[in-house]
Amino acid sequence: MKEQKIINIAVIAHVDAGKSTLVDALLSQGGAFRMNEEVVNQVMDSNDQERERGITIYSKNTAIEYDGIKINIVDTPGHADFSSEVERIMKTVDTVILLVDSSEGPMPQTRFVLQKALELGLKPILLINKIDKRDQRAEEVVDEVLELFMELGASDEQMEFTTLYGIAKNGIVQKDMATPSTNLAPLFETIVEQVGGYPSELREKPFKMQISSLGYDSYLGRLGIGRVINGVVQKNQNYNLLKADGTSQPVKISQLMVNQGLHRVPVDEALAGDIVIMAGISDISIGDTIADPSVTEPMDPIEIEEPTMSMNFLVNTSPFAGRVGKYVTSRNLKERLERELEVNVGLRVEPLVNSNIEGFKVLGRGELHLSVLIESMRREGFELAISKPEVLFKTDSHNEPLEPMEKVIISMPTEYSGTVINKLNQRKGVMLDMDSDGSRDKVIYNIPLRALIGFRSEFTNDTHGEGIMVRSANGYEPYKGHIESRANGVMVSMAAGKTLPYSLNNLEERGILFVGPQTEVYEGMIVGQHSRGNDLDVNPTTAKKLTNTRSSGTDDAIKLTPFRKMNLEEALEYIQNDELVEVTPQDIRLRKRYLTINERKQHRNQLK
Structure with missing residues (x-):
């Protein structure tokens, strides 16, 4: 055993570049599966949310043997929101496989994960994936990656990286575009040749x-x-x-x-x-x-990037509180968040300063980072209320505020680009680059993080679902000033009960509904988006008044437009300062912070 060579590798890439698929192929060809064992795709994405979202959230280890050498493989997240996972895992590996899509090239989050590897002195192996795509441009992508290495200050040795080409889903890697292959042998050989093994x-x-x-x-x-x-x-x-x-x-x-x-x-x-x-x-x-007892000095601490966003996790105080959840008290919340802090090093938890509110301020790396935690709690049986996400500011040496910026790359059909560009400009974004191939436009923006809260759903609607947006952290810059938030008001229920088709049919003329017929609502619950900028108090439980006279044509079956059902991320992006998202194991509801009309009038100007 003492003679066995050990190599540790990590697979790093932007989201959807094929990390988990490559790890599947490495495991399969490395003999990790028995002959009669059922092979599951994305086997390393074992968490329910990872499978549902199609992303890696938690870094995980596995091991295979190649030619008598033990190779530990670490599958890392591609989202910058889970950077705390990437940062500490990089310290445990000898080299990284940098996976880049042959068509998309290096994306914003490729820069993030690569920078972490270069800072630790690792020499990456570049693997251009998906070379079977019709629009592949592998040679151009290699040049783009080389430019990225230069921008990130790579050393001369790191610049001399090995480039391989492959199709991860087919378990194929080749040394160049002209030399076909049938397996991953070229990748295994490159790993062994470059690393050799941990010093014995x-x-x-x-x-x-x-x-x-x-x-x-x-x-x-x-x-x-x-x-x-x-x-x-x-x-x-x-x-x-x-x-x-x-x-x-x-x-x-x-x-x-x-x-x-x-x-x-x-x-x-x-x-x-x-x-x-x-x-x-x-x-x-x-x-x-x-x-060993003879060692007295601890190793250098693992530095984790600071949080960029916060949300308040509050005790659920709605009229429906406690109906379906098992854990509803502030003590339950405190215990669960303390457990999360033990394993989630990118998270911070602070008690709320306002003693009138039961809950905690939770700070994380972004909306996705925090929403994954909320979704996990919901599935475990927790009920809670979440406030609007808030961006965390820093101050410079002159005590002037600095805010986190994001680099956004957007690809969309040309006919929608005018609307999207106009909205990005209104949100204080600065265009860095623009390109077009005649049918689709590609724009790159530097924009405040707070300007993107609530933008994704608008972007999806504006581009009719055909737009693609990727984003990554891009440092801090001086405060950009006031940014207009949601333009529309909401329709707020002024009664409790079950919604009825008759009343919903009338409300459809006023905006977009968030609830369907026979949905239980309470006073202060948000049931739709108003077509105008002000909030509107409505009664979605009104039934048609019955008379002895039947009017011609008006008693036909009511046909309602399908309502807009929000998921957790959409709800968190949508709400304003005077609103909350009520999260339970079964439902996600939007509500006003103050439920009655009189309370809202009293606290009109008192934001969180």
């Missing part, structure tokens, strides 16, 4: 490793996951737990596991270079150092 002489040094991820097992308790930097770690041995603040305490590892295929296998010892999972240390945290 480090196995003779005193044991040391840093915790990069946490897990939980109902039988073993809290799990610490990380790469062994030096020496050999053994089960049931005494070690020191070194915290970043300089404190230390003796600990014993009760259970030790390594990755083998898709499974965790118990072992008695693991070597330097391997990724291990250990149990028995109850208060272990990300960034902690586990080491």
Whole structure:
């Protein structure tokens, strides 16, 4: 065992470039599946939300063997919202496979994940994926990636990266466009040739490793996951737990596991270079150092980028509170958020300053980062109310406010570009580039993050679903001034009961409905969008008054336009400061912060 070579690799890319598909192929050709085992696509995306959304949210480890060499593979998220996962995982790998679409080329989030790898001194392997596309432009894309390396300040050695070409869904990688292949052998060969294996002489040094991820097992308790930097770690041995603040305490590892295929296998010892999972240390945290008693200095702390957005997680106070949820109190919320903090290092939780409101201020890396947490809580049986997302500002040396910016790349049919460009300009966006092929326009904007809250649904409507928008963080710039928010008001129910087709039919003339017939509503619940800029109090529960006289033609069956049903992300983007999203295991509702007309009049100018 002490002679076995170990290589750790990460697959990094923009969303939808084919990361999870490539990992599937690596596992399949690396012998991770038994002959009779059912193979599931995107097998590493094991979380329900990952499968439903089609994205990777949590980085995960697996291991295969190639030519007697153990290769640990880390599948990383492509969304900048989950940057905290990417940042700490990069420290556990020897090289990265940078996956780039042969047609799209490097996208904004490609820049983000690549920058993290270059900063740590890793030399990437470039894999141009989807070369079977009709609009592939692989050679141009290689030049674009080279320019990106130069922009990010890559070293001379990093600039001399190896380029491969492939079709991940078919499990094919080739060394150049002209030399066909039938498997991933060229990729495996390149990995072994470039890395060679973890230095064996480090196995003779005193044991040391840093915790990069946490897990939980109902039988073993809290799990610490990380790469062994030096020496050999053994089960049931005494070690020191070194915290970043300089404190230390003796600990014993009760259970030790390594990755083998898709499974965790118990072992008695693991070597330097391997990724291990250990149990028995109850208060272990990300960034902690586990080491031999002779080691006294902890490793450098893992630096995580600061949050850019916050939302208030409040106790649900609607008239329907507690009907379907199991966890509804502030104590339940506090316990759940504290559990999340243990494994989600990109998150921050603060108590609300206003003592009249029960809840917490939760800070994260973006709307998606926070909405994934909310969706997880909803599925676990929590009920809560969420406030409008707020962007977090910084200040410069002169105490002037700085706000986070986003780089946005938009591709859309030419006939819709005028409307979209006009809206981006109104939101204080600055156009960086524009290109057109006659049928579709591509624009690149630098725009404040707060201007994009609520823009995606408008963009989808304006482009009739044919537009594509990708975005990534683009630093901080001086405050851009006031930006107009939602132009339309809302229709607010002034009565409680079930909605009726007769009243909804009348309300359709006033705007867009968010509820259908026979939906239970309460006073203060938002039932639709008003066609004008002001809020409108309505009664969606009104029935037709019955008389003895039948009027000709008016008693026919009422036909309603399909209502607009919002998902969680759309609801969070839509609301204003005086509104909340009510989240329960079964329903997502929009409501006013103050439910009655009198309360709203009293607090008209009192925003959160």
